[in-house]
Each structure stands twice: as structure tokens, then as C-alpha cells.
Amino acid sequence: MIKREAQRLGFSFCGISKAEFLEEEAPRLEQWLKEKMHGEMSYMENHFDKRLDPRLLVPGAKSVISLLFNYYTTKEPINSDAPKISKYAWGEDYHHVVKGHLRSLADFIKINIGDIDGRAFVDSAPVLDKAWAKKSGLGWIGKNSNLINKEQGSFFFIAELIVDLELEPDGPIKDYCGTCTACIDACPTEAIVSPYVVDGSKCISYLTIELKNSIPISFEGKMDNWAFGCDVCQDVCPWNRFSKQHSEPLFQPKDTLMDMTHEQWHDISEEVFQALFKRSALKRSGYEGLKRNLKFLGTHKKNPDG
């Protein structure tokens, strides 16, 4: 019933896990933090125990219902030399859009199953979203560290409902990366430091969105013209040949955004930014953050001779 309703609400895949301690992830998260791969994302240091055990986050939790929400689109910006914005940020901010659908699913469970207790999350709390989706059989975690679904690739947001309801769990599936290393080879900043391990502090997504200070000069010429986020390790992934156009009207990019030229980006005023990105995830970097990124791209262009 839950899975059928999730699909009706627009989620592409839904899987279930028992709410328990993430034993396999614990040493990996600890190591990642120890090696400072979170850079300045100090929020990743908080709530270590809760991040690994949903029962500490949601008292009485019995199950984790993981959900994938597709954001892939076949649309492309018109001007290939314009600074690039990651696909996930082309429409309205996914936190609000997906949360709305999640609440509807929680209401459905309450009406049809009973007065359950629980909480809804989408990239909004100390929860290892990918680990739960993997445990729930929605895909495997690839060498680029994203969750990949065998039928439709990785351009998904991951959300979950953590509930005090006992449900039949699904099992994990196997890893289908095989001998491929396309993402590792293509990463412009060599942020995939070993298979399955992304050094967040080197990732363009971190440098353009999360980092509040200046972008270190060592990334000069390596940003591949990305002004907000980066899609390279997903674009090159062979499993993303199976990605399908999303059907969420709120993720539809504005034509003005797709038509922007290199000059329009670099001359963008605060008024234009506010109008274009009113409800967008770009609000996270803000106008000043975007300007910093554009300036870095402008002044630290790749040497045309190599």
C-alpha cells in the first residue's frame, strides 16, 4: 500500500529497511571525518551517533521508508560556453518540493494504517540518506559515492520517512560498477580519491555551494566552468544512459535560465538573481556566493594552450 501510494505521489522508487545501527557505515564515516574530507561543513561533525542510528533521532523508530525522487531532464542550456549550474538546481528547491510529497505519504499512512509516529527527511537532518536507500534495495553506492538505481541511474533526490511502524524490509542489491572507473577519471578536481570515497573538500559542489571562504587558488583552471554544483561524475556514468525525464512541473527550468549567455551570467545583477532564483536551491550560495564563483571562473580560466 505504501509503495503504491509513493508511486502515485511521484516517487520513482520506494524501499524499506529495519531502523537499526549502521554498522558498516560507522567506521567509514569516522575515517572520512578524521581525514577532514568534510572541509568546513562542520555540521557533518555533529550528531555522530544519531547519524548512524535512526532510533536515537526518532524515538521508537522501527522502519526507514526510503524514497527516490527523479530530477533528470533532457533539457540543456542553449549556450555551451555559459557557466554551468548543476541539473538539480534548475527548478524549485527540492527540499520544499519533495517534503510536500513526503508529508502526503505520511498522511496516507496515518489515515489508512493507523496513528503512527514518525518524521520526514530530505537532506534535512543527520541521516545517511544514501546508506538507507542502499539498504532498502533502491540501488548501490557507486564509485562516485552516489546511489545508483539499476533501472534509472543516479539523478535522484533521496528522502525518507522514519516511522514507529514495523514493516517488511527489502534487502540490498549488488554493486554494478564492475571495472568501470569513468567517474574517477573524469572528476575535474580529483575529488574521488579512491573508489567510493569522495573528498568533499575537493569537490566542486562543495567549493561552489558549501564553502563560505574564498575558493583556494589550487583549483585554478580546474573548475570546468561550474558555477553551482557539478554533474561530471554522474554525466559520465554509463548507468545514467537509463535516466528518464522527470515529471515534476516545479522542477521545470525557466526558459530565461536555459537561454542565458556567458556575458549575462557574468553581468548578473542582484535583482535578476532574485527574480530568476526566487524559490531555487541557488539561494544556498546566495547572490554573493554565485558572484564569487563566477569571478573565480572568469579570472581563473583554463589556459587555452593546455
Ligand code: B12
Ligand atoms: C555532505 C554532502 C555532500 C558533500 C560531500 C559529498 C559526499 N560524498 O559525502 C558535497 C558538498 C561535496 C556534496 C556533493 C554532492 N551531493 Co551531496 N550530500 C551531502 C549530505 C548532506 C551528507 C552525505 C554524507 O553523509 N557524507 C558522509 C560521507 C562519509 O559519506 P559518503 O561520501 O557517502 O561515504 C560513503 C561511501 O563512500 C561508502 N564507502 C566508503 N568507503 C567505502 C569502501 C567500499 C568498498 C564501499 C563499497 C563503500 C565505501 O561509505 C560511506 C558512508 O556511507 C547528503 C544528504 C544526507 N543527509 O545524506 C547529500 C547527498 C549525498 N548529496 C546529493 C547530491 C545530489 C550531491 C551532488 C550530486 C550535487 C551536485 N550535483 O553538485 C554532489 C555529488 C558529489 C559526489 N560525487 O558525492 C544527494 C545524492 C543522491 C544520490 N543519488 O546519491 C544527497 C543524498 C542529498 C539528497 N537527499 O538527495 N554533498
Ligand code: SF4
Ligand atoms: S561532483 Fe564533480 S567535483 Fe565532485 S566528485 Fe563528482 S566530478 Fe568530482
Ligand code: SF4
Ligand atoms: S562511472 Fe562507473 S565507476 Fe563511476 S559510479 Fe558509474 S558505473 Fe560506477
